[in-house]
Amino acid sequence: METALTRLTGVEHPIVQTGMGWVSGPRLVSATARAGALGILASATMTTEQLRHAVREVRSRTDAPFGVNLRADAGDARERVRIIVEEGVRVASFALAPSRALVSELKDAGVVVIPSIGARRHAEKVAAWGADAVIVQGGEGGGHTGEVATTVLLPQVVDAVDIPVIAAGGFHDGRGLVAALAYGAAGIAMGTRFLLTSDSTVPDAVKARYLAATVRDITVTAAVDGLPHRMLRTDLVAALERYGRARALLHALRRAAGFRRLSGLSWAAMLRDGRAMRHGKDLSWSQVLLAANTPMLLKASMVEGRTDLGIMASGQVAGLIEDLPSCTELVDRVMREAGQALRALPPTAWSTGSPAP
Template identity: 60%
Template sequence: MSMSTAFTDLVGVRAPIVCTGMGFVSDPVLAAAASNAGGLGIVAAAMMNLAELESAVVKMNEITNRPYGVNLRSDAPDLHDRARVMIDGGVRVASFALAPSPEIMAVLKEAGLICIPSVGARRHAEKVASWGADAVIVQGGEGGGHTGAVPTSLLLPQIVDSVDIPVVAAGGYFDGRGLVSALSYGAAGIAMGTRFLLTEESPVPEAMKRRYLEFGVTDTVVTSEVDGHPHRVIRNTMVAELERQGLVSGLRGAATNAAAFKKLSGDTWTKMIRQGLALRREHSYTPRQVVMAANAPMLCRAAMVEGREDIGVMSSGQVVGLIDDLPTCQKLIDRVLHEANEVLVRLEKVSDR
């Protein structure tokens, strides 16, 4: 089964469904599984160093011949080197967690890549569209990870009405009914994070996936104590501790984790400090927020890779409370398309009355 929209035509996939680039989750295995199932898988490269990105692109090309994307941080100091890896590797889509510069989009588009930034506000969508973005992913407040305050049902129609490029809706989607609802607003597809995190191919430890299945729609919280930005996560003891810590103890713990991340990533202190200063300039971060931003990858890795809920942060959308299984990506995408078709048939009968 397939479904044709402006997004599927643009990217060359059969299903208007995106597996978002979740740090430490959307690895080549998960991204390729989503692409092989007919959607668009996006490799999360923001937490990778350059060598890891090169290896990820090589692996993607070995295990899928379908279109796929790579997610980038627009403030990465080696951004142009990363763009070259993507261009040389034949990556189809460049996805951006932060608004890309017009210059880097021009470089990627000139090489034939499709540029799809993620946005959380109408003005941001209008800005990147004016810079040449080919489509946008719009995440409402229900979504996991970095998120805004406006729910998808209010944000989506604003942006659909303000830009003339394909819009992909994110935040609260998990089934075919949601896909049809997004299409009814004028979107050209949906993006899902938490739903793909909870699939068979997801690299998250099995026990951690099972733990996610226990949570309800009210078990998430939006906090700025992870990295300085509003971040929707599962409400657990680690999050409570982050919100309880004072300035001094918070800085000490964040600095310790930043040092551990330096060792893990192979980055130099010079590079990490340069990234921190860039964050401070771009977002007017305080020194504490700069250290928090460096600390955040270790908190996410502890949960998503090591399965340590006690010392980790579990990003999650509110939709976690509506998910009760761990299907393969193929079964998930087929199911969403089948459910969407059933809804459309039912609506057609209603219109005939």
């Protein structure tokens, strides 16, 4: 199935595996790439040295195109861009809107730039800066998300920009791919569905929690970091929502101490970052500290398997997923289902030549 996405990136199928912190590592990305889809390395939870090593590990496993996801607000974003360019990575995606300068630097080096956005105006902005495509995530998507459903946001963005649009939020099968194409998208991006594969390094106990979840077990809360965040509802999430300011601050300080040890940041640097994050937002200091060390909360579950101590970002679609295929099995299934869905569409007036009703 050839679309603007496959032509732009050189992949075989119009499917993207999104960059999920602690999840989208070399094993998952290389398995996705070998399956013919676009795998995206999540670099935000890596040091620059680890990023270069991860890129080279993927390269050692496959010759297929893949990408790297960046945080545009990272202090070392320019260094990460340099690694992408030097290592010959095909695609750069962004968790937040990139700066015009970063887009120009990447494009000048021949890297395909695909930011993720959650609003029409953001798509228009990055398109004007020269982005090659956009991933549009509706409110059904996991992690930080907006309030507008994919079925409303997607056609808005398709009508607003002249670059390929990739639909994200609520996709897990071939029917969804066909629906996205009907809206005018060039393909789909999936996070939770790729997290729940046999190639994902997420611990089995965590995968089991996802597979057991119904759509009602997936919630949006601002209790973790002050911003809408879609995740599995757990005892930890419920506790954070109940905490008063003092108890929340104590919890945040404990987590911040762990993040400081992992990241090597000083308390002064963390406070400096916290002030920047707090600017323009009505966040308590406990929320600021939790936002700064949300990676630790994700690591506890996605790496250490501690579902009691960590958070589990999740799209609503987790409530529909029941198995753990390999990436190859998943991509083959999605494409097979897409073909079946297209063939099952009823004959139309314009295809038979009869007058439209």
